[in-house]
Amino acid sequence: xxxxxxKAGPAASDPAASDPAASDPAASDPAASDPAASDPAASDPMAGDRPRLVATDLxxxxxxxxGTISARTVAAVRRVLSQGAEVVFVTGRPPRKxxxxxxxxxxxxxxxxxxxxxxxxxxxxxxxxERLIDPATLTxxxxxxxxxVPGIGLAVEYATELASDERYEPWEWDADxxxxxxxxxxxxxxxxxxxLGRHDRLPADRLVELAAPHLGDLVTVYHSNGxxxxxxxxxxxxxxxxxxxxxxxxxxxxxxxxxxxxxxNDLPMLRWAGRSYGMANAHPSVLAGVTSVIGRNDDDGVxxxxxxxxxxxxxxxx
Numbered sequence: 001x002x003x004x005x006x007k008a009g010p011a012a013s014d015p016a017a018s019d020p021a022a023s024d025p026a027a028s029d030p031a032a033s034d035p036a037a038s039d040p041a042a043s044d045p046m047a048g049d050r051p052r053l054v055a056t057d058l059x060x061x062x063x064x065x066x067g068t069i070s071a072r073t074v075a076a077v078r079r080v081l082s083q084g085a086e087v088v089f090v091t092g093r094p095p096r097k098x099x100x101x102x103x104x105x106x107x108x109x110x111x112x113x114x115x116x117x118x119x120x121x122x123x124x125x126x127x128x129x130e131r132l133i134d135p136a137t138l139t140x141x142x143x144x145x146x147x148x149v150p151g152i153g154l155a156v157e158y159a160t161e162l163a164s165d166e167r168y169e170p171w172e173w174d175a176d177x178x179x180x181x182x183x184x185x186x187x188x189x190x191x192x193x194x195x196l197g198r199h200d201r202l203p204a205d206r207l208v209e210l211a212a213p214h215l216g217d218l219v220t221v222y223h224s225n226g227x228x229x230x231x232x233x234x235x236x237x238x239x240x241x242x243x244x245x246x247x248x249x250x251x252x253x254x255x256x257x258x259x260x261x262x263x264x265n266d267l268p269m270l271r272w273a274g275r276s277y278g279m280a281n282a283h284p285s286v287l288a289g290v291t292s293v294i295g296r297n298d299d300d301g302v303x304x305x306x307x308x309x310x311x312x313x314x315x316x317x318x
Contacts, residue, residue: 050309052256053086055243055269056302058093058101060225060262061279064298069104076303077105080310088112088246090239092224092231092265094193095120095127095159096177115222115265116242117193117233118159127159129245131237132191133219139188141218141232145197148214149207149230155179155196156187163187169198171227195219195232204229208264224265225283231265240268258309260294260302262286277305 054077056062063069080087089101089111095118098111102122110128113120119129133141142154153168163180164170165187170179199207204223207230212221219232247257259266259273262282270276270290278290279297287293295301 049256050083051085051258051275052252053088053247053250053258054080054306055088055090055257055259055273057239057261057263057266057269058089058091060281060297061260061266062089062297062302067100069101070300070303072300073303074104076300076306076310079312080306083310085310086250086252088243090116090243090259090261090266090269092263094118094157095125097173098122110246112239112242112246113159114157114193115224115231115233116237116239119242119246120159129242130193131234131242132193133195133232133234134191135189137218137234138192138195139184141195141215142184142188144214144218145195145211145230145232148210149197149199149202152197152199152207152230154187155198156190156192157194157196158190158192164196168196169200171198173226193233196226197230197232198226199228199230202228222265224263238268239266240272243269244272258305260305261290262297277302 062073077087091111091113092115093113095113098113098120101111107122109122111120111122117131118127120126121128138156145154146152151167153165155162155164155168160177161180162174162177163182165184166181197207197211204225207228208221208223211230215221215232219235220237221230221232223230243257244254247254253274254272255274257273258275258277259269260277260279261267261270262279264283264285266286267289270278270286275292276290277292277294278286279295279301280293281296281298294305
């Protein structure tokens with residue numbers, strides 16, 4: 001999302017817009033009486049330097065657990081844009097799952113999708129940069145994943161499509177797309193942004209532990225807290241690599257970037273940015289690796305920080 005006022009979206013019809021927490025966050029924020037929690041920037045030694053780019057994860061970070069985005073969060077993002085800074089959504093979502101985000105914030109600018117494999121133009125709904133797994137690597141990675149985790153089901157995710165083997169178990173995240181069951185000869189024949197593996201019992205952390213030693217030389221293995229899900233994208237691809245490339249094109253240094261996240265797949269981006277904020281609801285690895293821990297996604301944690309970093313008295317960046 002490029003600088004400038006965001007289009008007026010359907011925030012008024014956003015279910016969170018009528019949430020008392022959006023109009024009076026302290027009412028539902030148990031940390032509101034803690035100055036460091038209600039004013040996270042107050043304890044941040046770099047808070048006086050207004051960033052030029054805000055990079056934020058979506059699910060578990062900017063988006064609430066019920067899938068809504070609060071009116072306070074929408075207003076905070078618009079404030080950042082009105083003061084001349086950039087806002088970039090950096091997500092594990094495929095582009096097909098960005099429609100609701102565009103509806104709320106306006107369909108403009110670029111978003112980093114599929115964990116860095118795709119840079120997506122929100123206005124044209126087309127990828128402008130693709131970092132794909134080639135078919136030979138995809139085939140080898142699939143074979144190794146099946147050997148490392150017997151019984152796992154595999155799927156290949158594209159910008160707007162999802163295909164799988166017969167064993168892969170879809171879940172609610174896949175409800176918006178028709179899942180095509182294909183033999184391996186077809187499933188693994190096209191370059192793809194992402195390979196998915198879902199097990200019937202093993203949690204995501206354990207799946208990464210099992211898969212990474214066997215696939216790490218081929219692809220980037222991680223998880224984003226999907227249900228019993230391990231994910232893989234092209235080697236040397238991450239949210240950080242995509243964000244660094246985008247920022248460089250804008251002439252913005254890592255030191256001038258703040259990033260928000262909650263899951264292990266956010267860690268490369270959080271480590272790259274000059275300032276990093278982990279949500280209180282974040283994975284333990286994120287809580288241990290960020291500059292500051294802030295409020296939960298359900299308590300408008302990101303909005304509270306943005307309000308401090310971009311006070312209303314600030315003047316737009318020239």
